[in-house]
Amino acid sequence: MRGIVSAAGYVPFRRLQRSEIAKTFGSGGGKGTRSVASYDEDTTTMGVEAARLALRGAPDASVDALWFATADPAYLDKTNATAIHAALRLDGDRPALDLGGALRSGVGTLRVALDGAGSTLVVSADVRTGLPTSGDEAAGGDGAAAVLVGDDTTGPVVAEYLAAGSATDEFLDRWRTPGERRSKVWEERFGETKYVPLGEQAWQAALKAAELTPGEVDHLVVAGMHGRAVKALVKRLGTKDGALGDDLTATVGNPGTAQAALLLTAALEAAGPGEVIALVALADGADVLLFRTTDALGARSAARPVAEQVGAATDVPYGKFLTWRGMVTVEPPRRPEPARVSASAAGRSEDWKFAFVGSRDRSTGALHLPPSRVSMSGGALDDMEPAPMADVPGTIVTFTIDKLAYSPSPPIVFAVVDFDGGGRFPVELTDVDAADVQIGDRVEMTFRRLFTADGIHDYFWKARPLRTAAASRGGGAGAPEQPGPSGSAPKPTREGGER
CATH class of the missing domain: 3.40.47.10 (Thiolase/Chalcone synthase)
Structure with a gap:
């Protein structure tokens, strides 16, 4: 069949x-x-x-x-x-x-x-x-x-x-x-x-x-x-x-x-x-x-x-x-535009850049984002195994709203995310309004385009809120309350930095 x-x-x-x-x-x-x-x-x-x-x-x-x-x-x-x-x-x-x-x-x-x-x-x-x-x-x-x-x-x-x-x-x-x-x-x-x-x-x-x-x-x-x-x-x-x-x-x-x-x-x-x-x-x-x-x-x-x-x-x-859509041109951020991506650098880190794969120490289980040859726990060299993280959800532990950094659609919201099962990584948030971000929000990873320079698209991963259909139409973060890495649902709080 x-x-x-x-x-x-x-x-x-x-x-x-x-x-x-x-x-x-x-x-x-x-x-x-x-x-x-x-x-x-x-x-x-x-x-x-x-x-x-x-x-x-x-x-x-x-x-x-x-x-x-x-x-x-x-x-x-x-x-x-x-x-x-x-x-x-x-x-x-x-x-x-x-x-x-x-x-x-x-x-x-x-x-x-x-x-x-x-x-x-x-x-x-x-x-x-x-x-x-x-x-x-x-x-x-x-x-x-x-x-x-x-x-x-x-x-x-x-x-x-x-x-x-x-x-x-x-x-x-x-x-x-x-x-x-x-x-x-x-x-x-x-x-x-x-x-x-x-x-x-x-x-x-x-x-x-x-x-x-x-x-x-x-x-x-x-x-x-x-x-x-x-x-x-x-x-x-x-x-x-x-x-x-x-x-x-x-x-x-x-x-x-x-x-x-x-x-x-x-x-x-x-x-x-x-x-x-x-x-x-x-x-x-x-x-x-x-x-x-x-x-x-x-x-x-x-x-x-x-x-x-x-x-x-x-x-x-x-x-x-x-x-x-490029139909209206507005005043760009008063910051230098990003340089184009290096093809050789991207080629060396293909699994990390395109598939969001970290590394895990085979001896201690320590997770490294981005991947590393040397373990932060024990110092073992080249004793790592791939750790795919694209489908692993996480929790925001802190965040900042950056109105100065370059972005095609400012401001940028950066967050530090603790992933379920281990691993911490600072990542840009997307599909979210800056005013709605809270510590404790649950997020998932999504493949996006960071910017385009010299006709080259810089693809990488961002985090977006986990949502339900009922919660999202109102424009809020809409994250359902789900267990965090410790097994308990974190209580969202509105704390974070802004510049």
Whole structure:
């Protein structure tokens, strides 16, 4: 049996209220919210987060290859998937490849993996933007998804791959030339007249190959940047009432290349065993993928469900959103900008920089962050073993708010974190308001971009609060009370430094 072994989505913590656009410019915007990648996030960092969650759902699964699809790569010429590969600590003989450049790349990469052999981790991510007041600005969204494709030798298959159908045609609907930040679109009615017949053609082909009828589809999700065509096609598919799933456009927006896999993940999380899931994607044609969930799905719980991430969010001011997107230039900090990262230094510390792996003294168990050759306990030399810490939570023991240090989005909040089971490390906090930080807050590590200099992205790890969906919307730290390293829940206190 071949199909999906694990799947996970990643939705950034920040949201833009679409109504804020019209308040500023007098036009544009609309109802609802869209997800916003923070200033220290890009498609690579979001891809890492989605992939971590997917592998957490299948900890014993093997990964033979990593494929990364995006229409907004952090690098050109350089392979972006290698950073994700390094962050996940995959074996060096496993290929990591970029398959991107177009919106169809996301669902296309997934289909190629399903039709192939071996186990493939398919990661898709996108950052969507547009000119202020444009439809793309309001309707777009940022996010990522990761799907581990394999067979029973990879791990328990939670959704069996039944069949697929595709229809392709050359027509001009949406395009963006190299170097442009915004997309251009043709007249909506033209796109609708092209997409709807293609969608019906792919739909019928997939159903015929799977020997199914529309009424046997339990969960239907339809992805596509052309909202008018999506709505028109849904009416013609003939599925039963209640089958159509939420496309998340009212809360997350449309994350482009990642939308198909993100909606598929959400459908899997909502489905029960023995149900048929249909994914339809419209992008320069149409693709339909059909799955049937297995009994293994009932024994699997998502590490962080998409619905939970949608609910766990806080708003970002529109002005800050424009700054993060490079649409508005503000006065930079009066501090020297950071120098570019040394390639040789980064290469020597790959496990530490990309995977947050410390070292542990084999004799005494002393943990070193960053890794060290000499133990601080006993002084043993080169008697260390790797200590992966990316998935270990911790507790803030002290912090400082720095308004003087360079940051693309000041102020910086630095904290000293005690990790569960040992280890202490000073780390920058992210996805948090400085006024909400407290000693005793529980945090987890997340892969981020510290800065960019000379076109080189400095990737490393930051800490963010552990949150629940109910606690986050109010804008507070939202950290649930969980046991600290000593086993007791620390009492948060508002003490710390500021300069």
